[in-house]
Structures are given as structure tokens and as C-alpha cells.
Amino acid sequence: xxxxxxxxxxxxxxxxxxxxxxxxxxxxxxxxxxxxxxxxxxxxxxxxxxxxxxxxxxxxxxxxxxxxxxxxxxxxxxxxxxxxxxxxxxxxxxxxxxxxxxxxxxxxxxxxxxxxxxxxxx
Amino acid sequence: xxxxxxxxxxxxxxxxxxxxxxxxxxxxxxxxxxxxxxxxxxxxxxxxxxxxxxxxxxxxxxxxxxxxxxxxxxxxxxxxxxxxxxxxxxxxxxxxxxxxxxxxxxx
Numbered sequence: 001x002x003x004x005x006x007x008x009x010x011x012x013x014x015x016x017x018x019x020x021x022x023x024x025x026x027x028x029x030x031x032x033x034x035x036x037x038x039x040x041x042x043x044x045x046x047x048x049x050x051x052x053x054x055x056x057x058x059x060x061x062x063x064x065x066x067x068x069x070x071x072x073x074x075x076x077x078x079x080x081x082x083x084x085x086x087x088x089x090x091x092x093x094x095x096x097x098x099x100x101x102x103x104x105x106x107x108x109x110x111x112x113x114x115x116x117x118x119x120x121x122x
Numbered sequence: 123x124x125x126x127x128x129x130x131x132x133x134x135x136x137x138x139x140x141x142x143x144x145x146x147x148x149x150x151x152x153x154x155x156x157x158x159x160x161x162x163x164x165x166x167x168x169x170x171x172x173x174x175x176x177x178x179x180x181x182x183x184x185x186x187x188x189x190x191x192x193x194x195x196x197x198x199x200x201x202x203x204x205x206x207x208x209x210x211x212x213x214x215x216x217x218x219x220x221x222x223x224x225x226x227x228x229x
Contacts, residue, residue, distance in 0.1 A: 035218075045158075045166065045209060047218040059216045100171055107213025108156045110177060112165035 002026040002111040004096050009116030012086055022079040022096030022113055029077040030054070033099040033106035036070060036081045038092035039115075048094070049081065053103050064090075086120045093117050124148055126210050126221035134229040141197040143224045145210035150190045154214040157186055157195045160207045160223075169208075170195065202228075 008020040020036070036048040049070040051058045058070050069082040079096050093115040100110035125148040135141055145155065153173040158166035168177040170186035173193060183198040197204055205228050210221040 044222050045211075045220040047220070050216075050218070061217050095165055100168065100177070107154065107218055108168060108171040109158070109166070109211075110168050110171075112167075115165060 002098060004098060004111055004113035006094065006096050006113045006116040009094065009118045011119045011121060013122050014086060014088055014120055016086055017082070017084045018086060018118060020081040020083065020094055020096075020116060020118070022081075024077045024079065024096075024098070027098070027111075029072075030074040031102045033101075033103075034070075034072060034079045035097045035099065035109060036068075036079075037095045037097050037109065037112075038090075038118075039095070040089075040092040043092075046092075050106065051079070052106070083118070086118075088120050091118060091120050123217055124151060124212050124215055124219050126212060126219055128208075128210055128221035128224045130224060131222075132225045132227060134227050135200055136229045137200050137202055139200050141195075141200055141204070141226060143195040143197075143208055143226070145188075145193045145195070145221050147191045147193075147212060147214075151212040151214035153189050154212055155186075155188070155193050156211045156213070157184075158209045158211060159204075160209065166209065197226075200226075 003025045005023045035050045051070045067085045071080045095115045096113045097109035098111040099106040100108040127146045129144045157170040160166040174186045
């Protein structure tokens with residue numbers, strides 16, 4: 001079955017960097033767009049970034065544009081999120097999510113990891 | 123950015139009753155709307171995609187309807203495990219956005 005396992009979260013000071021990883025299994029990784037979705041403690045959901053199945057394009061929320069970079073390694077079945085210049089308001093559980101649809105028809109989140117908590121605090 | 127407004131914020135019902143949750147978009151999203159269920163400490167679960175299609179493994183008591191700007195999630199007869207937080211989400215345009223959620227609680 002589909003498995004997504006995030007790692008790399010932790011406590012970091014404002015202005016520092018962190019790299020999240022998401023190891024995937026149970027499906028043909030290179031056929032699906034992948035997403036990072038975050039949820040601040042006790043709050044709602046925000047789609048942070050998406051990367052296409054072949055990494056030919058990506059999109060970012062305005063709140064992270066220019067600071068975060070989404071990438072993928074289809075040979076390792078792994079998704080990444082490089083987070084730079086972190087702010088207190090980036091504190092959240094970060095989920096990786098696989099799309100419901102294959103290839104370029106994307107935007108519904110069928111499979112989710114358990115999430116990794118990122119806390120930005122001095 | 124497309125804003126999704128869910129109503130009511132909280133819905134108090136008893137097991138066996140029918141639940142009707144609403145989601146309104148600030149502009150048309152065609153049928154590109156999904157519904158998710160989230161329980162405490164868990165990731166969201168996809169219930170409905172593209173307005174009216176149940177995701178694999180989702181019980182038939184969950185149904186979705188609507189198009190354009192007005193959408194509804196209906197749970198025909200509430201089971202104890204259905205009391206949770208529900209979000210709508212649009213994929214019509216980037217950024218993908220979620221509603222603020224409706225909390226379905228036991229009366």
C-alpha cells in the first residue's frame with residue numbers, strides 16, 4: 001500500500017534552514033505530482049508547494065516563495081523541501097501528500113504522511 | 123486567491139442524524155472541489171474529489187454535490203466515527219486553498 005514517511009523536522013531558530021524529506025513506497029513514484037501541506041498547531045491547512053511528476057514545474061504559496069524549494073529524486077522515491085530563512089510563522093506540522101490523479105491532472109490529496117513538526121523559535 | 127468559506131463553523135448532531143456541510147467559493151471552481159475529514163492527531167483523509175466522486179474506500183453514506191461556487195457534503199446517517207473536522211479544498215487555480223473547516227460534534 002502507499003506509504004509516505006516524512007523526516008527532518010525539529011526546533012530551529014528564526015533565520016536558519018531546515019530540509020525535510022519524504023520517503024515514498026507502494027506506488028510508481030514518477031507518475032504523480034507531490035505536495036507539501038502544512039498545518040500550524042490548532043489551525044487549518046495550507047498548501048505550501050507542489051512539484052510535477054517529472055519535476056518540470058513547481059508552484060509555491062506566496063508565504064514561502066523565494067524561501068522554500070521543493071524537489072524530488074525519482075530514482076530514490078524521495079520528495080524534499082528545503083526551507084531557508086525560517087520565520088516563527090512557519091511553525092507547523094508539514095505533511096507530504098501524493099496526488100489522487102496521475103501526471104498533469106493534479107490537485108487532490110489522496111495519500112498523506114503522518115507529518116513532521118517544525119518549530120521555529122528563538 | 124480563491125477563498126473558500128465553510129458553514130457552519132460547528133455542527134452539533136446525534137448519531138443516526140443527517141449532516142449537511144456547506145462550502146462556498148469566492149469565484150467559480152467548476153467541479154474542482156474536494157472534501158477531507160481530519161481527526162485529532164491524524165492527517166486529513168480524502169473523502170470526495172471533483173465535487174461528487176467518492177474516494178476509494180469511503181462509505182456510501184458520504185456524498186458530495188454542487189458546482190461553480192456552492193458545494194455540499196452530506197453524511198446520510200452519522201456513525202460515531204464521523205464526528206471530526208471537515209475541510210473543503212479547491213484545485214481550480216493556484217494557490218490550492220482550503221476552507222477554514224467545519225467541526226462536527228456529538229450533540
